[in-house]
Amino acid sequence: MMKKYSFLNYLSLLLLLGFMGSISSCQKDNYDAPKxxxxxxxxxxxxxxxxxxxxxxxxxxxxxxxxxxxxxxxxxxxxxxxxxxxxxxxxxxxxxxxxxxxxxxxxxxxxxxxxxxxxxxxxxxxxxxxxxxxxxxxxxYYMVDKADFTVGTDSVVSAAASVSKIITDNRAKDIEYVGLYVNRTSFVDEDNNIAFKTIQGADIADLSNITLSAKIPKDISGGNIGIADQNYFFARVGVKIAGVDDMIFSDIVKVELK
Structure with missing residues (x-):
C-alpha cells in the first residue's frame, strides 16, 4: 500500500505541475496588444x-x-x-x-x-x-527638387523636372535614367503605370532642366480615355541610380486631360 500511495502522490504532483504550467503558458500568451x-x-x-x-x-x-x-x-x-x-x-x-x-x-x-x-x-x-x-x-544620392506637369489636347503628359546630386564625394553614384510615370491611381512608379518615358543619364545635359513626355493610351481596359472612362491621372518623375535598386521620386501630382 505504501508504494501505491507514493505513486499516486507522485502522479498527482505531475498533473498539478502540468496544470500550473498550462496556466502560466496561457498567461504569457495573453499579453495585451501593442498600443x-x-x-x-x-x-x-x-x-x-x-x-x-x-x-x-x-x-x-x-x-x-x-x-x-x-x-x-x-x-x-x-x-x-x-x-x-x-x-x-x-x-x-x-x-x-x-x-x-x-x-x-x-x-x-x-x-x-x-x-x-x-x-x-x-x-x-x-x-x-x-x-x-x-x-x-x-x-x-539625388533629390527631385521640382517636377511640373502639363497635359496637351492629344493626351500627352509633359514633365519639366530639376534634379540635385546630393552625394558628391567618393560614395557618389551616376544616374542610370530619369523617368516620367503616369497611372490611373495614385500609386505611380516604374511598375505601376499606364504610360512612361525615360531618358538615360548619359543623355542628360543639365540636371536642372530635364523634360519628358508620355502619351496616355486611348483605350485602357475597354474604356475611352477622357470620355467614358477617366479624365484625370497621376504623375511623378523618378530617378534610377546606378547600382541602387530603389528609385527616388517627386511628389505625386494629379493631372487632368483637356
Whole structure:
C-alpha cells in the first residue's frame, strides 16, 4: 500500500505541475496588444523621401519596398520588427513601450544612413513611453527638387523636372535614367503605370532642366480615355541610380486631360 500511495502522490504532483504550467503558458500568451504608435517620415533636411509602392496594400495606403528594422532586447526574440515605408516616406507602427534600436539595413532605399551622434554608428536609439512621432534623417544620392506637369489636347503628359546630386564625394553614384510615370491611381512608379518615358543619364545635359513626355493610351481596359472612362491621372518623375535598386521620386501630382 505504501508504494501505491507514493505513486499516486507522485502522479498527482505531475498533473498539478502540468496544470500550473498550462496556466502560466496561457498567461504569457495573453499579453495585451501593442498600443503605442510610432510614426514619422524618412526625410532629407525636412523633406520626405519619395519612394516606390510595392503593392502590399493597394486598397489603403500602399507600402513601399523600403523598410527599417526595430530591435528590442529581451522577450526571447532574436528577429527584428520590420517597419515598411509608404510611398511618401511616411511610416506607422504599433509597438510596446520600451527601448529599441532602429537600424536601416544596408542597401535599403535610394539613400545612405547617417551616423547617430549618440551611438556613433547608424544605429538610432529609440525610447517609447507613449505615442511618438519622429522623422529619420537620411542622405539621398539625388533629390527631385521640382517636377511640373502639363497635359496637351492629344493626351500627352509633359514633365519639366530639376534634379540635385546630393552625394558628391567618393560614395557618389551616376544616374542610370530619369523617368516620367503616369497611372490611373495614385500609386505611380516604374511598375505601376499606364504610360512612361525615360531618358538615360548619359543623355542628360543639365540636371536642372530635364523634360519628358508620355502619351496616355486611348483605350485602357475597354474604356475611352477622357470620355467614358477617366479624365484625370497621376504623375511623378523618378530617378534610377546606378547600382541602387530603389528609385527616388517627386511628389505625386494629379493631372487632368483637356
Amino acid at each position: 503605442t504608435k510610432f510614426t514619422g517620415h524618412l526625410v532629407y533636411k525636412g523633406t520626405p523621401i519619395q519612394i516606390k509602392n510595392n503593392g502590399l496594400d493597394v486598397n489603403k495606403e500602399g507600402f513601399s519596398a523600403v523598410y527599417f528594422e526595430l530591435w528590442q532586447d529581451g522577450f526571447g526574440k532574436s528577429a527584428p520588427i520590420d517597419v515598411y515605408l509608404n510611398q511618401d516616406g511616411s511610416f506607422s507602427a504599433l509597438l510596446f513601450n520600451g527601448e529599441y534600436k532602429l537600424i536601416i539595413p544596408p542597401g535599403q532605399g535610394p539613400f545612405l544612413s547617417i551616423a547617430n551622434t549618440e551611438t556613433g554608428s547608424d544605429t538610432i536609439p529609440l525610447s517609447l513611453n507613449g505615442n511618438k512621432e519622429m522623422d529619420i534623417e537620411v542622405l539621398p
